[in-house]
Amino acid sequence: MTLDNPAALKRAFGDSCDWKTLANQLLPIINDPRSSDAALANRLKNTTMNVCEDSSYSHEHALNSGDTVSLEAFIQGKGLNVPRTLAELGSLNQRVTRQAQVHPLGNFSGALSWPLPPSNRHQRSIVTLLQGTTTQLPGLPFADERKGTLGYLLSGSAVSNADLQRPTVAIEKLLGSPKALALGQAIQTQLGGYATDSSRNDYVLAAIHLGLDPESLEDPAQNTVAGFDLARQAHWGEGPQAVIDSLGRHLLEKGRVTAHTANLGARLLLAKTAPQFLVKDIPRSVTYGSLTWAQLAIATARIEADSPGRSLNLNYAQVLAYAEQVNTTPSALHDIRQKALADWGRANGLLTGTTPTQPEQDAVRVEFNRQIEALTTASSQAQTPIPSRREMALDALKAAFPDLDPKVFEAPSLARVFRVPGRTGQFPGMRSMLDIVMHGGKLGTHEHWESADKRIPAIRFCQLFESGTLDVADAFKGAYDGAITSIEKGQQGLADYLISTLPPQDRKNLEYGQLEFFHTNDYTMAMDLFSKPTLRTRGHTLRVKTTLDGEVNIYEIDTRRATVEKQNYWKTRYTPPYTEKNLHHTEANVISKTRLFDPFKDEADQARERSPSSADTPKFGSTRSDYIGRVFAKSLDLHNEDLMQQARGVTSFDKNAATNTAIGEFFLNLIPLRSAIVNFSNGNVADGLLDLGMDFIGLVTLGAGKVAQAGKAFSKGLFSLSGVAKAARFVGAATIEAFNPLGGVGDLAAGVAGLIKKGGSRLIAKSLEGVNKLRGASASYDLLKAASQQHGAAALGTFKVAGETVECGAALHKGQWYALDVNSQRPYGSPLDAFAANTHAINGAIQAKVIPQGAQLNNVLHSAFQLPESTISGLSRNSQGVYVAANGHQSYIRHTDHLGQSAVYEVRQVTRTEEGVVQARIYHNNRQTELLVQHVQGDQWQRLGAKGGYPFPVNNDCGREIGSGAEAVLYESRDGNSVYKCYDTEVESFDINAVRDQADYLNAYYGEGFAQAFTDMGDAYIKMKKLDGVSLKDLQHNSLPVEVRALLDDAIKSMEDKGIFQGDLHLGNFLYSAKDNKIYPVDISSRSSTRFTEGVPLPDDVRSEYDLEKGDLYYDFDKLLMAA
Secondary structure (H helix, E strand, O other): OOOOHHHHHHHHHHHHHHHHHHHHHHHHHHHOOOOOHHHHHHHHHHOEEEOOOOOHHHHHOOOOOOOEEEHHHHHHHOOOOOOOOHHHHHHHHHHHHHHHHOOOOOOOOHHHHOOOOOOHHHHHHHHHHHOOOOOOOOOOOOOOHHHHHHHHHHOOOOOOHHHHOOHHHHHHHHHOOHHHHHHHHHHHHHHOOOOOOOHHHHHHHHHHHHHHOHHHHHOOOOOEEOOEEOOOHHHOOOOHHHHHHHHHHHHHHOOOOOOOOHHHHHHHHHHHHOHHHHOEOOOOOOOOOOHHHHHHHHHHHHHHHHOOOHHHHOEHHHHHHHHOOOOOOHHHHHHHHHHHHHHHHHHOOOOOOOOOOHHHHHHHHHHHHHHHHHHHHHHHHHOOOOOOHHHHHHHHHHHHOOOOOHHHHHOOOEEEEEEEOOEEEEOOOOEOHHHHHHHOOOOOOOEEEEEOOOOOOHHHHHHHHHHOOOOOHHHHHHHHHHHHHHHHHHHHHHHHHHHHOOOHHHHHHHHHOEEEEEEEEEEEOOOOOOOOOEEEEOOOOEEEEEEEOOEEEEEEEEOOOOEEEEOHHHOOOOOOOOOHHHHEEEEOOEEEEEEEEOOOHHHHHHHOOOOOOOOOOOOOOOHHHHHHHHHHHHHOOOOOHHHHHHHHOOOOOOOOOOOOHHHHHHHHHOOOHHHHOEOOOOOOOOOOOOOEEEOOOOOEEEOOOOHHHHHHHHHOOOOOHHHEEOOOOEEOOOOOOOOOOOOOOHHHHHHOHHHHHHHHHHHHHHHHHHHHHHHOOOOOOHHHHHHHHHHOEEEEEEEEEOOEEEEEEEEEEOOEEEEEEOOOOEEEEEEOOOOEEEEEEEOOEEEOOOOOHHHEOOOOOOHHHOEOHHHHOOOOEOOOOOEEOOOOOOEEEEEEOOOOOEEEEEEEEEEEOOOOOEEEEEEEOOEEEEEEEEEEEOOEEEEEOOOOOOOOOHHHHEEEEEEEOOOEEEEEEOOOOEEEEEEOOOOOOOOHHHHHHHHHHHHHHHOOOOEEEEEEOOEEEEEEEOOOOEEHHHOOOOOEOHHHHHHHHHHHHHHHHOOOOEOOOOHHHEEEEOOOOEEEEOOOOEOOOOOOOOOOOOOHHHHHHHHHHHHHHHHHHHOOEOOO
């Protein structure tokens, strides 16, 4: 693996390009109705794709620019299985699409978006480095600290002003600069970071963010970034661009950006903290604080929790759709929804404090659900299909004449004739069967339909027509009236909702001001003096004039564009007197006729000015907004006869039936999705399995004609049923269930409540996700084994973050544990502090844990408490090592003892200690037993005593394992003040006298009582006081001040003065304590075959050997010292 970060980044962009190309090539195959399982292999073999120049595939296969390969070859070359069925192709495409959508730089925050980001201490260390002189880098420390790393890197760079408008281009250029490379290396060295082909880039991006947002180090308030409140009242009802611009101005005022870099700085910060503001193609009606903004925030957070930066490459509808494909854990989804609802509640005047109580949260949820149901109902009503008399007539004919070619129905071959004795006549005009059924009406006495066209069954047709079987007039009229009524209600509800998306003051103007309504139609003047003007454009908007405290504002409601716009330039025209002279306007041959519109004269009180009842923001669905919605719906005049005729359609009976274009356009625009339907597979990377549509106000729907496929899509996991409102096919607009605080998270989440408050919920979720992947669904530990093959040793264990215990995977590198990225199988970041490994894998094999004999849980001895193996059949072991029943009430463990025997027990009182160790009490027949057990790994448990210790004196105080070697395991005492060294008495080299000697040496050096050697139940132990410090073997080169050498001198001399000549001189047998400013010897042993005696010198040959090894020790030690 190359550590060339710029080259690796270029290659990552090339790989992303390849994934996009592959996704776009797979779509035509998926969407082709002729595709089949049988033809798939040939299609993949014969379809080619261009390979991007800088990609890994291009380099590995020595391809030139413009070279192509088959889809089959590329899929195989990327290590993927070539799909054999269309179902497998769909799954592959979903995976490829996700890869294509994830940006190579993620969310542009680098190390800050790692699964385990740098600690606050390490982040402060980065800031200190940038403000100091230790790096020797030109330009550091900053001449102006406010400009931060971004300003430092831009100074003298090749980034142009045009590049600054494209964050990806600008950042890619900056990261490839010599300045960035040197800075990234300096930070990595300072933090002892594991070097990868992206680590320096990640550290530089983190430094950029810390420069733009130094407030992030001080536990900032929610919804703030760089000291700027994204949720301030000025943003309520505003679109995302207004917030981006406002943040840019704030950064400019703080001196952290220039006028040219303000947009870049704002977008970099939002990409990490609030990416919903950067989603593409957000509809105008989706404003901050609206219902649709809340659903966007939830969807974006779900995607970002899974793949940081992915939402930046998606448009609004795609974010809502793809969020339903993401597997969000219940606990993470709870946090996401809770935050979105709290933000929505504050923006809508339902919450005032920063920490809402549970009753307040419940009230907000109930109101949110009420409004989302009202909104989806209104949108569904507005989308009610308007019946077609033509389609109804065709359906009736097809049902009556199923064997007749439908083309015959439209053949104008029927004549209307009358026959009386001695007299026959024919009415003018030839009609088709369809004309006749659409027109309806009864034939007169002696009248018939006749045809010379042999294809037409005229006699049977006349019989059915006369009997009323083919009558569609009444059915059409009933369906039409019902549809128009539903559409009218929907338009009313949408107008009502759009008012709720406005800024607070505009909502108050409409809620409390005096109201006057104006409606406009456009007419074309006739060319003569006698004809009336003809309708040119039927008005689909309504202007509302508000007067509140003497201030006048004009708003235009337009559900077709989903807007309520302030248009105060109309003030002059909409000023009394409301005469034709003032309200009508002529331009060329077009007359705009505006009239004062008051359809509910008996509700005059609704339009009068009133005093605001409180400072609260008016709510969606208030009596006033409902009134405005009803007036708007009436202004559309949907019950007009012209619209009815348009829906009836034209037949050959209609004379001069050229329909009015204006009425036709208005009619078509009643269909919400006519212009709004969008198929996102056209020119975009999408899964292509479902068309997506978007209604007036930003609700995303399953596209027209695709609803029937939704069931199949759900079964394939494309969307979850909970994410789609059943009645209206809306994606992501479902109501939210009652909160279950920390539900599903268990004691782990309860233990990290403080960490979650500081934004650690994603860290917890990612850690657990990584641990579960490494562990495997059936505890196979395949990924952990694979990591150990690559890195020598890997483990699952715990470490401390912000004072709380977090479980994660780690890899061993040069004697130190580093967090392990599960997806890339690479270590990253700085060494983990006090990492305690629980499950080890070395060179591809899981290492068995050593359990002291007294702590072994012997299944033979406790057979009376055991349950049948079938008790846990079908259950999976969770991260605590426990099998939980489907009802969630019973818990079990399976234990495999030291003899290889397995048994199942019922457990209760499952808890996790501060050190992250899981403990439980075994129960039998609903009674508590004396057995308290502790999880070791997998299906392995060990026994504790009644008060948390083992049932034997030595083990009564044993706590977590803190180290191990070839002959012994170290355990920390429960109070943290002592250490137990438990020896393996079964190895051939074990010597109990050597154990006693070592305790004597420790007491001789540190003082009597420091250590005690004893045996218990066949095991040998040394209990000693715990020393502070880090093993010298775990320190990096050039990490210690030169003054520390004197501390080693003191330790060696002190031992020699006491007649102790260490028998095993190496760095691992010494601890360095920066706190105590001392070096402590451990594992002290004697070189002499006899017991040591102070003042008695060693034999010459032994002394010579000792001096040589001491020289080797100092040689290794000097490498740890910084250059003088």
